[in-house]
Amino acid sequence: MTGASETEASRRSDRRDGAESTRTAVVFEYSQTGQLIESVDALVAPLVAANWQVRRVRVEPASPFPFPWPVTRFFGAFPACVDEECTVALSTPAEQLRSEPGELVLFAYQVWYLAPSLPARTLLTRHREIFAERDVVTVVACRNMWYSAAGEVHRRLTAVGARTVGAVAAIDTRPQAITLVTTLRWLLLGRREGALFGRAGVGTDELSRLAALGAEISATKSSDDLATVLRDADAAPVVPLLAAADLLAGSVFRRWGAGIRRASEYGIAARVAALTAFVGSLGVAIAVGFPALALARLLGRERFDRVVGTRLDRVLGRSAMSVGASS
Ligand SMILES: Cc1cc2nc3c(=O)[nH]c(=O)nc-3n(C[C@H](O)[C@H](O)[C@H](O)COP(=O)(O)O)c2cc1C
Structure with a gap:
């Protein structure tokens, strides 16, 4: 992990006149393949365009997980993933793992075995101060099963005194049987595209939805407004x-x-x-x-x-x- 991991490119200065205050946000995100980053990009681009100051922090494990996953590593990770006490060492510089009062925190995570991924859980458990007394929006991008993981995230955020504003969920919207095949092909063989069953993961339909949601979020002036937008837009649709x-x-x-x-x-x-x-x-x-x-x-x-x-x-x-x- 280098200093460049805190993406300064997404910082924008406030060009609005004094009538409106700049809204600031910090995003914490880890991604193996870039899918989660792509989802966050779609969501926050309208915020940046509307002159929000958005600081993005890449969370990286000290020992990277393999990709594609050898089968034994993939199933071998299961017991740790479902152990709520299990975390991993992170290599992200400590000074980046912070949030400021008034900054909206976006906690972006993926799901590993129906639980938040190990790097994501580590952030929640070992860096609680990021979330304490902050307004937090969770953003999950995964195959399609995020409900138990969101439960663990909710419990942890509540325990550290975060104010949860709402949740955004982006999934692979294709039929369950197809996503089972394409996700395993992607994770175990590294092939996201495929002639037979098509592309794995969060698709363009979901990215467009996130972009539209981001545009609505960008117009909000407070976390109360934001909570209403997320609820009314059904930002985390339940199947x-x-x-x-x-x-x-x-x-x-x-x-x-x-x-x-x-x-x-x-x-x-x-x-x-x-x-x-x-x-x-x-x-x-x-x-x-x-x-x-x-x-x-x-x-x-x-x-x-x-x-x-x-x-x-x-x-x-x-x-x-x-x-x-x-x-
Ligand atoms: C070990 C492992 C377990 C996973 N388990 C789930 C799961 O239970 N539910 C789900 O919807 N997606 C699951 N996924 C898919 C991930 O949530 C995610 O979509 C994928 O790994 C790509 O994320 P990333 O490249 O942004 O890290 C799993 C992925 C891995 C590597």
Whole structure:
């Protein structure tokens, strides 16, 4: 990580006359492939164009994670990812890991195994002062399952005294089965494009939505305005079926993670056996559990969505969650 990681190019001086005050924001972002950065670019470009001062800080782990991921590293990372106590060393200079009073904090993260990625979680746990007493907007860009991760982020932000203004979520909007194939192809083989199933990840539809959202955000004068914009624009659309699968799997993942960590105490063979059992159960859950849940939603549509909405309200600490997106 170099000093250039704090992207000064996105700083703009306030050219407005004295009637309006400049709004300032700081974005904390880590990205392996650049997807999260691209999503944040789309969101904040209208802010910069409207003369907001936006400081962007690249968060980097001291030991970079591999990309593409060797299969064993990819599944081997699972127990750490679902362990809420697990963090990694960061190489970002300490003086960049700060925020100023009055600065809006944008916490951008991706999801690893239904939890905030390890570098993102590290920022939340080891650099709490960034968020304490600040207005925070969370921005997640991932395949499509961000609900449990957002729950962990919400709990941590609340615990350090952050004022959560709202959330933005950008996902791969294509069908679940296709994104499963394209995401694995991308992460394990490094091939984001593909003739058969198309491009993996957050697509141009979502980037356009983020840009339109950014334009609305740029006109806000206060965090209260901003919260209203995020809510009215449905900035983090909920897909009930995915949310249900995510919340169910989220707690199961944490139990599997704890089991694998316990097994690891008995040596490498026990760890490999436990991890293999997990991967097998994941395959069964995808092949059987997800279709069963889809059937349950088909049969109990409104009731299903209501139950999911209530559960999400609790997990995300919201009083009125909109459950409007299609599945
Ligand atoms: C180890 C690992 C686990 C992941 N788990 C999930 C997940 O549970 N849900 C999800 O929607 N995306 C998941 N993803 C996809 C990431 O959230 C993200 O979209 C992708 O890694 C690209 O992000 P980046 O290049 O901006 O870091 C996972 C990626 C990795 C590397």
